[in-house]
Amino acid sequence: MKILDWYILKRYLFTFLMMLLLFIPIGITVNLAEKVGRIIENNAPLGEVVIYYMNFTVYFANLLFPLFLFLSVIWFTSKLANNTEIVAFLSSGVSFSRFLRPYIIGATIVASLGMFLGMYLAPVASQGFNEFKFKYLSKHKSVQQTKDVYQQINDNDYIYVSNFIPRNNSGQNFTYEHFEGNELKYKMFADRISYIEADSAYRLTNYMKRSFENGIETIEKENRKLLDLPFELEDLTPVQYAAETKSYGELLRFIAAEKRRGSPNIGRYEVVKLRKWSLPVSIFILTIIAVAVSSVKRRGGMGANLAVGIAIAMIYVFFDKVFGVMAEQSDFSAVVAVWFPNVIFGILAIYLLQNAKR
Incomplete structure (x- = not known):
């Protein structure tokens, strides 16, 4: 040079x-x-x-x-x-x-x-x-919330919540759908979902479950029900800056997983x-x-x-x-x-x- x-x-x-x-x-x-x-x-x-x-x-x-x-x-x-x-x-x-x-x-x-x-x-x-x-x-961290969360958490299960407040780990208008192939097997509803850390489980308020088997519908209702559901709390509270915190290889895998979840x-x-x-x-x-x-x-x-x-x-x-x-x-x-x-x-x-x- x-x-x-x-x-x-x-x-x-x-x-x-x-x-x-x-x-x-x-x-x-x-x-x-x-x-x-x-x-x-x-x-x-x-x-x-x-x-x-x-x-x-x-x-x-x-x-x-x-x-x-x-x-x-x-x-x-x-x-x-x-x-x-x-x-x-x-x-x-x-x-x-x-x-x-x-x-x-x-x-x-x-x-x-x-x-x-x-x-x-x-x-x-x-x-x-x-x-x-x-x-x-x-x-505004005391009122921070995530709205209209819709996630595919695996090949068969989908969740929806209209809004989720991280401050108290609770959300409203929760829906859980389970499919086998293209057939809906059951669907759960709750006016409110709360994560109970002591039990590592979710408490559903005004709970209803509709199950479908051989053309027969079964309905189950309870005022409150504690369930161990197959998804993480983070699935209800997706962080908006999550992608910024990942190295490039991690980011590619993260985006692929998020696409599968919808x-x-x-x-x-x-x-x-x-x-x-x-x-x-x-x-x-x-x-x-x-x-x-x-x-x-x-x-x-x-x-x-x-x-x-x-x-x-x-x-x-x-x-x-x-x-x-x-x-x-x-x-x-x-x-x-x-x-x-x-x-x-x-x-x-x-x-x-x-x-x-x-």
Whole structure:
């Protein structure tokens, strides 16, 4: 690798590192200032608070990895342009494509780190981050509930509950169906279901069971009945961030199991899976856009380049969030939702790159 490559690559990685070291403490300080009252009110142990902010650092670094990189590339490339260093490089016979090579090498290094972070480290951080947030920071944890849970718990059994309140492990309008092949064998109803931890069983209130055998229907009714049912409490309380807490291999198995159960959150889980691949790709796209935007010396100097860069970053975040929410809360394709921003900004990157070369 020649001197030019080393010079740009070192600036690329060093500026990115400095950007992380600059913004992460600011993010922690702002979050702590906002949450300190609730942390004190709920008597969160100091050790757990320290671990929470370690997880907070990894969690948000993973989310904002491409944007930190984008702004850092604009920053140091604008400095090169203002010092007429880029003009000197290109005037010496170096093509713009050759000038771009150390940026692509740097993007490859950062994308590899980002992929490792997203696949393995971020899930662990997400688990701790979300658990602490629910335990000590949630304003409405006393009334948190899960609505309209419908699960296939195995090949033959299905459960439904209209809403479930984790605070007291109880739900309303419970239904349990058991099939053998395509034939319904029995169906249980209850106005209320409660998990009794001491008995490791479920108590059903206003219980009714309809059984079907050889065309004969049998009905059983009781005011209260204690049953050991073949599903876990977690099946009634699916965690919305569950996919974020799993490594990639675990996530694939988790999604396959949730599809068999008929989970309503498949779109949310698919978005998490696809973003583990789209994030590294976005690093290359945003690097090219940043170089193309900031490699030209402008009358407004570095400030003009940063303004353009921040505007592009905000538009990218807007597209990413809007389409992500659409996929999570509707039947909108997760593939389209995750990759559409990259496709649009990839086209923009090619256009800006061609103009920069001219």
